[in-house]
Amino acid sequence: MTATLSHGPAAHTKAAEAAVRVDAVSKIFGHGPEAVQALDRLTLQVDRGEFVCLVGASGCGKSTLLHMLAGLDSPTAGSIAVEGRTGLMFQEAALFPWLTVAGNVALALRLRGVGRAERRPLVTSLLEMVHLEGFASRRPHELSGGMRQRVALARALAQNADVMLMDEPFGSLDAMTRDLLHAELERLWTERRFTVLFVTHNVREAVRLADRVLVLTSRPGRLSASFRVDIPRPRRIETPAVSALAGEITEQLSVEVRRHGHA
Amino acid sequence: MATRDRLTEEVAGLDALDLPKAPRVRRAVRLWAGFWPKIAALALALGLWQAVVWSGWKPTYVLPHPWTVLSELGRRVGDGTLMTAAGITLRRALVGYTLAVLVGTAIGSLVSRVKLLRVATGSLITGLQTMPSIAWFPLAILIFKLSESAILFVIILGAAPAIANGLITGADHIPPLLLRAGRVLGARRLALYRYVILPASLPGFVAGMKQGWSFAWRSLMAGELLVIIARKQSIGVQLQVARDLADAPGLMATMLLILIIGIAVDSLFFGTLDRAIRRRWGLMDPATS
Ligand SMILES: Nc1ncnc2c1ncn2[C@@H]1O[C@H](COP(=O)(O)OP(=O)(O)OP(=O)(O)O)[C@@H](O)[C@H]1O
Ligand SMILES: [Mg+2]
Numbered sequence: 001m002t003a004t005l006s007h008g009p010a011a012h013t014k015a016a017e018a019a020v021r022v023d024a025v026s027k028i029f030g031h032g033p034e035a036v037q038a039l040d041r042l043t044l045q046v047d048r049g050e051f052v053c054l055v056g057a058s059g060c061g062k063s064t065l066l067h068m069l070a071g072l073d074s075p076t077a078g079s080i081a082v083e084g085r086t087g088l089m090f091q092e093a094a095l096f097p098w099l100t101v102a103g104n105v106a107l108a109l110r111l112r113g114v115g116r117a118e119r120r121p122l123v124t125s126l127l128e129m130v131h132l133e134g135f136a137s138r139r140p141h142e143l144s145g146g147m148r149q150r151v152a153l154a155r156a157l158a159q160n161a162d163v164m165l166m167d168e169p170f171g172s173l174d175a176m177t178r179d180l181l182h183a184e185l186e187r188l189w190t191e192r193r194f195t196v197l198f199v200t201h202n203v204r205e206a207v208r209l210a211d212r213v214l215v216l217t218s219r220p221g222r223l224s225a226s227f228r229v230d231i232p233r234p235r236r237i238e239t240p241a242v243s244a245l246a247g248e249i250t251e252q253l254s255v256e257v258r259r260h261g262h263a
Numbered sequence: 264m265a266t267r268d269r270l271t272e273e274v275a276g277l278d279a280l281d282l283p284k285a286p287r288v289r290r291a292v293r294l295w296a297g298f299w300p301k302i303a304a305l306a307l308a309l310g311l312w313q314a315v316v317w318s319g320w321k322p323t324y325v326l327p328h329p330w331t332v333l334s335e336l337g338r339r340v341g342d343g344t345l346m347t348a349a350g351i352t353l354r355r356a357l358v359g360y361t362l363a364v365l366v367g368t369a370i371g372s373l374v375s376r377v378k379l380l381r382v383a384t385g386s387l388i389t390g391l392q393t394m395p396s397i398a399w400f401p402l403a404i405l406i407f408k409l410s411e412s413a414i415l416f417v418i419i420l421g422a423a424p425a426i427a428n429g430l431i432t433g434a435d436h437i438p439p440l441l442l443r444a445g446r447v448l449g450a451r452r453l454a455l456y457r458y459v460i461l462p463a464s465l466p467g468f469v470a471g472m473k474q475g476w477s478f479a480w481r482s483l484m485a486g487e488l489l490v491i492i493a494r495k496q497s498i499g500v501q502l503q504v505a506r507d508l509a510d511a512p513g514l515m516a517t518m519l520l521i522l523i524i525g526i527a528v529d530s531l532f533f534g535t536l537d538r539a540i541r542r543r544w545g546l547m548d549p550a551t552s
Contacts, residue, residue: 072443087447094444097544098462107458111449141545159448 018083019163019195020046020069025078026220027064038064040220041078046163048083049193053206055249056216056224057257062199063091065221066165069197084162084195089155091167091199093148095140101151102127102136108158126154129184131177145172153181157188163195170205179237182208186234203246203253208237215252218259225252327512336516345501345520352487352498353524355411359418360479366419367426367475368468374427375434375464376456388424388431396421396482400489414486421482422475429471433464466540473533480525 027039038061046052054062067073068080070088095104102123109119127133130150140148149172156164170178186209189196200206206213207229215225227249231241309329316328323331339345374380374388399417407413437460445459487499498517505514541547 067443070447072446090440090444090447092440094440096441096444096459096462097546098465108448111454111458139543139545155448 017047018045018081019048019050020044020083020197021079021081022065022069023079023081025065025068025075025080027061027068027073028076037220039075040222042216042222044214044223046195046197048195051189051196051198051209051211053198053200053210053213054216055200055203055206055213055253056221057218057253058201060216060219061221062216063167066167066197066199069163069165082163085159086163086165087156087159087161088165089152089167089169091171093140093145093152095148095151095155097140100137100139101132101143104140104151105154105158108155112159122158126158129157129188130154130181146174146177149173150177150181153185160192161194163197166196166198168199168201171201178205182237183234185209190233203249204237204242207231207242207246207249208235213249215249215256217256224256225249227252324509325511327515331512332515332519335512336519339513339516340520344496345498345517348496348498348501348517349520349524351495352483355414355487355497356418356479356483359415359483360422360476362415363419363422363475363479364426364472367423367471368430370423371427371430371468371471375431375460381431385431388428391420391424392428392478396478397485397489399482400486404490409490409492411492413490414483417486418479418482422479425475425478426468426471429474430464430468433467433471434460436467437463466537466544466546469533469537469540473529473537476528476533477525480528484521 022042022044024041024043025039026037026041029036029038038059042061042065054065056062064073066088068075069082070086072088096107099107105123105126106119109122114122123136124133127136130153132147132150132154135143135147135151140151143151149169153169156166156169170181173181182205196209198206198209203213210229213227213229214223215227216222217224227245229245231239231245235242312329316323316326320326336345370388374384396417399420400413403413403416407416441459441463442455445455450458484499487497488503491500491503498521501517502514505511505517538547
């Protein structure tokens with residue numbers, strides 16, 4: 001990851017605490033007149049053990065950012081530093097069609113070196129966590145979109161990463177299952193204290209889960225605002241406190257979208 | 264805990280709604296549904312043949328009745344001549360095809376892994392595949408004389424490119440998302456190849472093997488007609504002898520056997536394999552499978 005390192009305006013004092021550091025990162029896809037600038041000098045930081053949600057209009061470069069953090073792509077300019085092992089849950093389920101549900105989860109364990117004997121109980125408990133224990137021997141194409149997403153969540157959790165990058169992980173779930181998985185994810189995060197960077201279009205979901213909600217500008221993505229969520233946990237998505245803050249953030253988002261409309 | 268259990272039940276209920284209930288059609292019904300169109304097509308073909316014979320286009324000692332040919336086939340199978348011939352020929356097919364699979368797989372996996380080789384040999388492999396195998400025989404006979412080796416050589420040249428190509432296209436058509444998913448899970452180089460690339464290119468590989476079989480079978484038949492080896496009463500030799508004796512029923516009975524073996528291997532073995540893989544992977548429309 002080599003690129004010009006420019007100093008962002010906000011000098012971070014707690015540098016040692018940072019699990020994710022994104023410094024003036026720009027990403028341009030393609031060349032010449034067809035080039036698309038996905039990110040423009042984006043600077044942000046996620047502290048170790050922090051749960052940060054990222055919201056922003058479609059196409060503002062959120063997935064691009066997560067892919068770069070996972071090492072699948074590199075920035076055009078700027079620098080990226082991630083402490084520890086990253087796990088990524090893609091926007092699509094991205095399951096392997098030749099493996100069963102249990103096989104998909106087991107492969108993640110196997111690739112991180114978990115022995116055969118330990119894998120089986122771990123797979124079972126991961127599938128219980130996403131409430132799919134009855135579907136272990138199904139194949140991905142036999143599941144609904146939401147169920148596939150839950151398998152992908154189990155597989156991502158199986159990586160036991162230090163930094164979890166999650167790209168709209170609950171986008172195609174019904175409200176009830178989603179609330180349930182919010183609670184599971186929060187419980188796991190409280191237990192293990194990994195770092196989470198979580199992309200969503202659902203502002204209430206962001207407030208329900210996050211320590212901090214970051215709003216990106218419309219394309220090209222830059223940091224527009226940051227909201228600290230001080231509502232005590234465990235939270236519930238339908239409480240007035242969550243709604244109030246979500247309203248504020250939505251207001252900020254629509255300012256962004258309108259600004260883009262004029263441009 | 265009680266609320267958790269209740270929620271779990273509710274989610275299970277929602278999931279049950281999600282899953283389509285596939286109506287279980289009885290096995291016999293399904294088999295029959297796949298079988299009768301084939302029987303009908305066969306009857307039609309025999310009917311057409313009979314019609315041509317009745318039209319008197321050729322005398323029956325050149326173009327015999329279907330019934331004469333079928334009973335000749337029955338007689339030759341019964342007295343063992345065709346069975347020994349089929350044994351010799353099938354043994355050659357098995358040996359040649361196995362070698363072709365080994366060679367094709369080795370070349371295919373190498374070429375799909377190494378970019379430079381891809382660029383250098385990609386179109387050459389496709390070119391080899393389109394080369395009629397019979398064109399290889401003069402060279403094969405020069406090198407190996409009239410021997411088994413000449414036949415095997417041509418089978419391998421005929422089938423291996425198709426198999427290699429299947430593997431290469433299979434690897435080419437892997438969705439990039441799956442490769443990325445593998446990399447995110449920590450699979451690099453050999454592990455990525457073993458756990459993602461290899462299984463992901465399996466459907467293409469099986470398609471290549473199937474095509475390779477038909478090339479191998481054709482090359483073998485051409486070979487047995489050109490490379491006649493003493494005291495080896497192969498199917499090709501039977502054809503040749505029947506022609507020399509102007510034995511039309513014998514000739515056509517042998518041809519029928521060639522057709523039957525080709526179809527049997529293709530549909531029973533490769534067809535079943537192909538369908539099993541596609542069903543497992545969800546590459547088949549459930550309404551038609
Ligand atoms: N491989 C690529 N080649 C060219 N352009 C790309 C590529 N990947 C992304 N882009 C462009 O970069 C921009 C950002 O894409 P990205 O997928 O990161 O958006 P996003 O914020 O995740 O959107 P969404 O919320 O809809 O998922 C888009 O305009 C997209 O067209
Ligand atoms: Mg996205």
